[in-house]
Amino acid sequence: xxxxxxxxxxxxxxxxxxxxxxxxxxxxxxxxxxxxxxxxxxxxxxxxxxxxxxxxxxxxxxxxxxxxxxxxxxxxxxxxxxxxxxxxxxxxxxxxxxxxxxxxxxxxxxxxxxxxxxxxxxxxxxxxxxxxxxxxxxxxxxxxxxxxxxxxxxxxxxxxxxxxxxxxx
Amino acid sequence: xxxxxxxxxxxxxxxxxxxxxxxxxxxxxxxxxxxxxxxxxxxxxxxxxxxxxxxxxxxxxxxxxxxxxxxxxxxxxxxxxxxxxxxxxxxxxxxxxxxxxxxxxxxxxxxxxxxxx
Numbered sequence: 437x438x439x440x441x442x443x444x445x446x447x448x449x450x451x452x453x454x455x456x457x458x459x460x461x462x463x464x465x466x467x468x469x470x471x472x473x474x475x476x477x478x479x480x481x482x483x484x485x486x487x488x489x490x491x492x493x494x495x496x497x498x499x500x501x502x503x504x505x506x507x508x509x510x511x512x513x514x515x516x517x518x519x520x521x522x523x524x525x526x527x528x529x530x531x532x533x534x535x536x537x538x539x540x541x542x543x544x545x546x547x548x549x550x551x552x553x554x555x556x557x558x559x560x561x562x563x564x565x566x567x568x569x570x571x572x573x574x575x576x577x578x579x580x581x582x583x584x585x586x587x588x589x590x591x592x593x594x595x596x597x598x599x600x601x602x603x604x605x
Numbered sequence: 606x607x608x609x610x611x612x613x614x615x616x617x618x619x620x621x622x623x624x625x626x627x628x629x630x631x632x633x634x635x636x637x638x639x640x641x642x643x644x645x646x647x648x649x650x651x652x653x654x655x656x657x658x659x660x661x662x663x664x665x666x667x668x669x670x671x672x673x674x675x676x677x678x679x680x681x682x683x684x685x686x687x688x689x690x691x692x693x694x695x696x697x698x699x700x701x702x703x704x705x706x707x708x709x710x711x712x713x714x715x716x717x718x719x720x721x722x
Contacts, residue, residue, distance in 0.1 A: 542614025
């Protein structure tokens with residue numbers, strides 16, 4: 437991909453990422469009595485960057501997403517949760533994608549689950565770990581389900597985006 | 606090729622779900638019994654232990670209020686933003702907990718056959 441095209445695409449994805457975060461902020465999901473349950477739509481943009489551009493660029497978008505969210509909606513502890521969740525889920529996506537064995541659906545599902553595991557780990561460090569274990573199963577399942585839905589959406593998007601990219605090259 | 610990937614996806618998802626199931630069994634199975642007390646912690650530090658058999662209302666460092674009535678504990682008020690803790694149902698079985706992440710307050714039932722020592 438040409439550098440100028442890459443820069444434009446990454447800028448677009450970063451902006452879209454932020455819009456998706458804002459939409460989620462406006463439409464909170466039923467929380468199932470546990471904090472931190474959400475769809476994670478913004479991850480669609482991180483995935484798009486990872487599949488279409490590269491790992492470094494996708495990591496950068498992920499980090500910018502987290503910092504922007506913190507600056508606009510969040511608190512400092514919120515930042516710690518996002519960083520832990522964002523880092524773990526990105527690592528999962530990277531490794532699973534590299535293995536070449538999984539489709540975006542499986543990759544995104546695992547990333548969703550690990551995102552919540554990362555957040556739980558921070559919560560366990562900051563508060564009472566024993567109390568948090570109680571929430572672990574439901575948060576893993578919620579992350580898995582949300583990630584699978586995102587993966588399904590992303591598979592559909594990817595088909596079209598790749599067709600478009602090929603058309604341009 | 607594509608079917609093989611989807612099979613791998615399915616196995617991956619099932620493995621993670623199984624892990625969640627295992628954690629569920631480990632943490633909730635022993636919690637069938639009614640607990641004896643609740644431990645209230647702020648940022649992991651033990652703040653107070655309250656017996657479940659005595660009705661009470663306790664201010665937790667100005668962050669929230671823990672009420673005990675009819676052998677169950679609940680958070681009646683909180684200064685946090687999302688109020689998940691206030692909306693949580695009352696807890697009484699050992700191992701059950703209410704977590705208020707914004708304030709870092711946890712309320713956990715102890716006693717009975719407690720999984721956590």
